[in-house]
Amino acid sequence: MKRIFCLLLVCSVVLSASAQDTYNSSGRAGGYKKQQKSGYDPDKLVLGGGFNLGYAGDYVNLGLSPKVGYKLKSYLAAGVGLGYQYYRAYDFTYDNKTYYVHENIITPSLWAKCIVYNPVFLSTDLELNIINLRGSKPAIDPVTYQYYITGDKVNVSAVSWLVGPGLKQALGGRASGTLEILYDVLQADYSPYKQQLVWRASIYVGL
Secondary structure, three states, X not given: OHXXXXXXXXXXXXXXXXXXXXXXXXXXXXXXXXXXXOOOOHHHEEXXXXXXXXXXXXXXXXXXXXXXXXXXXXXXXXXXXXXXXXXXEEEEEEOOEEEEEEEEEEEEEEEXXXXXXXXXXXXXEEEEEEEEEEEEEEEEOOOOOOEEEEEEEEEEEEEEEEEEEEEEEEEEOOEEEXXXXXXXXXXXXXXXXXXXXXXXXXXXXXX
């Protein structure tokens, strides 16, 4: 049942409280009284976030991602986030000099985590990457017909859907540390996760 629920994570990422059943003794042997507790429960609030790191040769991806969410079930939490990333990747080589693409990225996101078998969980982040891109490109002088390099700045966006497994470790109290390995299954143009695994280490309270 848990695995079926996990497949619906992204579609069901909402911040709503669910009813909690509480049983109290009625004073008679074997008798119980069922009560409904509904509405917002502060004990189910999830706060935290962390950083991500991607590196492979000329590729660098560094980011911070604070998040807030709600524990919908004992094994499922979901919420929203707002992150910042710096991204650099190889662009081209000209006249024995290497040129890179540099990006500063603001990332609002929806996220969910589902415990499959403690401490293993599945994680997903649906992100809108708002990108300020700075790069270079070769151009040709219309008079001398000589090539030269010119700067190029644009604002673009890309949707990314990161999915993958993670491990959860209790740190004491309501705090937990997590480590995730994620992959962008959409691989859209301008995605900062092009053909790279993304490692994310985070600390959460209430997860």
